[in-house]
Amino acid sequence: MTVYSIAYKNLLRKKTRTxxxxxxxxxxxxxxxxxxxxxxxxxxxxxxxxxxxxxQVLLTAKxxxxxxxxLMLKGGTGLRYMDESIVKxxxxxxxxxKVTPMLMHGVFDPDKGxxxxxxxxxxxxxxxxxxxxxxxxxxxxxxxxxxxxxEAVLGYEAAELETREAGDLMLVVxxxxxxxxxxxxxxxxxxxxxxxxxxxxxxxxxxDRKGKLTGLGIKVKKEADIPAFENKLYDLPDVQVVSMAxxxxxxxxxxxxxxxxxxxxxxxALIIAMAGVINTVLMSVMERYAEIGIIKSMGAMPFDVFxxxxxxxxxxxxxxxxAGIGLAFVTAGLSEAAVRYFLPYAPNGALIALxxxxxxxxFVLITAGGLLSGLYPAWRAARVRPLEAIRIEGEQ
Amino acid sequence: xxxxxxxxxFSAWAAPAFxxxxxxxxxxxxxxxxxxxxSTGYKVRYLTVKAAGGEALLARIEKRLGDRFKGLYETIDVxxxxxxxxxxxxxxxxxxxxxxxxxxxGIQVFLALDKSGTIRSFYIQKLTSxxxxxxxxxxxxxxxEGLALPDFSGYDPVRASAKPGTPAASLKAPERAAADFPxxxxxxxxxxxxxxxxxxxxxxK
Numbered sequence: 237m238t239v240y241s242i243a244y245k246n247l248l249r250k251k252t253r254t255x256x257x258x259x260x261x262x263x264x265x266x267x268x269x270x271x272x273x274x275x276x277x278x279x280x281x282x283x284x285x286x287x288x289x290x291x292q293v294l295l296t297a298k299x300x301x302x303x304x305x306x307l308m309l310k311g312g313t314g315l316r317y318m319d320e321s322i323v324k325x326x327x328x329x330x331x332x333x334k335v336t337p338m339l340m341h342g343v344f345d346p347d348k349g350x351x352x353x354x355x356x357x358x359x360x361x362x363x364x365x366x367x368x369x370x371x372x373x374x375x376x377x378x379x380x381x382x383x384x385x386x387e388a389v390l391g392y393e394a395a396e397l398e399t400r401e402a403g404d405l406m407l408v409v410x411x412x413x414x415x416x417x418x419x420x421x422x423x424x425x426x427x428x429x430x431x432x433x434x435x436x437x438x439x440x441x442x443x444d445r446k447g448k449l450t451g452l453g454i455k456v457k458k459e460a461d462i463p464a465f466e467n468k469l470y471d472l473p474d475v476q477v478v479s480m481a482x483x484x485x486x487x488x489x490x491x492x493x494x495x496x497x498x499x500x501x502x503x504x505a506l507i508i509a510m511a512g513v514i515n516t517v518l519m520s521v522m523e524r525y526a527e528i529g530i531i532k533s534m535g536a537m538p539f540d541v542f543x544x545x546x547x548x549x550x551x552x553x554x555x556x557x558x559a560g561i562g563l564a565f566v567t568a569g570l571s572e573a574a575v576r577y578f579l580p581y582a583p584n585g586a587l588i589a590l591x592x593x594x595x596x597x598x599f600v601l602i603t604a605g606g607l608l609s610g611l612y613p614a615w616r617a618a619r620v621r622p623l624e625a626i627r628i629e630g631e632q
Numbered sequence: 633x634x635x636x637x638x639x640x641x642f643s644a645w646a647a648p649a650f651x652x653x654x655x656x657x658x659x660x661x662x663x664x665x666x667x668x669x670x671s672t673g674y675k676v677r678y679l680t681v682k683a684a685g686g687e688a689l690l691a692r693i694e695k696r697l698g699d700r701f702k703g704l705y706e707t708i709d710v711x712x713x714x715x716x717x718x719x720x721x722x723x724x725x726x727x728x729x730x731x732x733x734x735x736x737x738g739i740q741v742f743l744a745l746d747k748s749g750t751i752r753s754f755y756i757q758k759l760t761s762x763x764x765x766x767x768x769x770x771x772x773x774x775x776x777e778g779l780a781l782p783d784f785s786g787y788d789p790v791r792a793s794a795k796p797g798t799p800a801a802s803l804k805a806p807e808r809a810a811a812d813f814p815x816x817x818x819x820x821x822x823x824x825x826x827x828x829x830x831x832x833x834x835x836x837k
Contacts, residue, residue: 346764347758347759347760347761347764347765347768348757348758349658349757349758353658392704393653396653396704397731398737398760399704399705399731399732399734399737399738400738401703404733405736406737407737407760407762420704
């Protein structure tokens, strides 16, 4: 008969208490695994949202309007240009993850309204712009086929106003060759809805702006200090920095707050589990005081008794921990629904991201915590003096 | 404050309920005075086929037009802007515009109608076409003055042809506007039918 089977049989002697203790450990493991999964899922979701924001910093020439509405307010004038070489200068900064060059152009269209109006076009780089605006989805068609193609992608409202659909042709004022509409975007609720996008190379060719940019969208690395980076950009000559970073900072604060809260609750769950284990195993040792004394009087060494009690704890924690991990998997959907119900904002995607690494870590942590808690009761059991234990039992 | 900011920010990500795009005068004060020189004021109403009669009304309008409504700009929930024109308290007529798909871009065709639905003025507010100058000319617009919905009943927008002998058949297309003239004709007929269904028929009721 091995020490494991003896430990197992000892646990079965008080089935209800064993079940309740294992249940407590199971609940702690469930809370721990779910919280760790939530921490991972929430961070992943918020990081996805940050990625979806596209660029966080926009660099323009000093005084240049940086979106179509301002350009129109200025009557289509006031565009200032940066040289293309600025892309290399910006990339020298280690904070930069990606950049996307843009060229805005406004043309007076005499056939808009009674006295004419400005039509604005935004030249974007087909290689970098789509990945910087991953939240833009297409209602029809897709992005340009080539940087110099006479093609356009229309924001939803621009498409409605111009009554264009994918495959239609449109005229650009002052340009003889028609432009083919290759895509219509879904509504995004941003200024992109009213924008006419064309390939950067084509816009440069149409309006003779070779090597010029009106804007450079910059996506910074997640860990970057954006305000410090923006200050560094001001060292570049004749540029202005338009910051869109406040939202990112707020989201990162949310991530950090969520991490602290989740870890705090997980810690409490672990402490509760440990307290339960100490209580149960110590009670079990006290109840078997005389029995342990008899075992020792029959020749068992203190280490044998210690090992027996510690093995009981290990079995209790192992079974409870495994059941808790299983419960976390089973109830992940329910937990996610509850979190979404109670949180004012929850990002898209899986909120409870359980994987082998997280569940393995939770299992090891719970088991290790349990074993640590079992040290004291096992030590007390190992120190039982046989004669004293038998005498006390006899007095009772 | 943080909560308000976050709600505002993230609401931009949510899918909002947008209506389809309408057709409004760019500068109503100036345009109303130009199209109805004797007017002293106007009121604006927003009408939709969806609210006025739904699918059944849409089907009737399409039947009268002789063509289906299509595309992003011709949905059942397009808000049609009707300007009711007044001299003092006396109603003078209405101004109403519609969006129409043209060869190279959107066409916005406005009609100024008197109380009986007869065209007083014709105005293309926006047009992307190589023949834009000709289609927006006074001479071209003047052809429509005095016409009403019955004059366009024989016009087939799918075939882009009018019954010989009808007033619509006598309208002349500018030389270079062969592609966009049928689009303008469809817009005028649609405009008149919408006004008849949404304003004049409602008034009779």
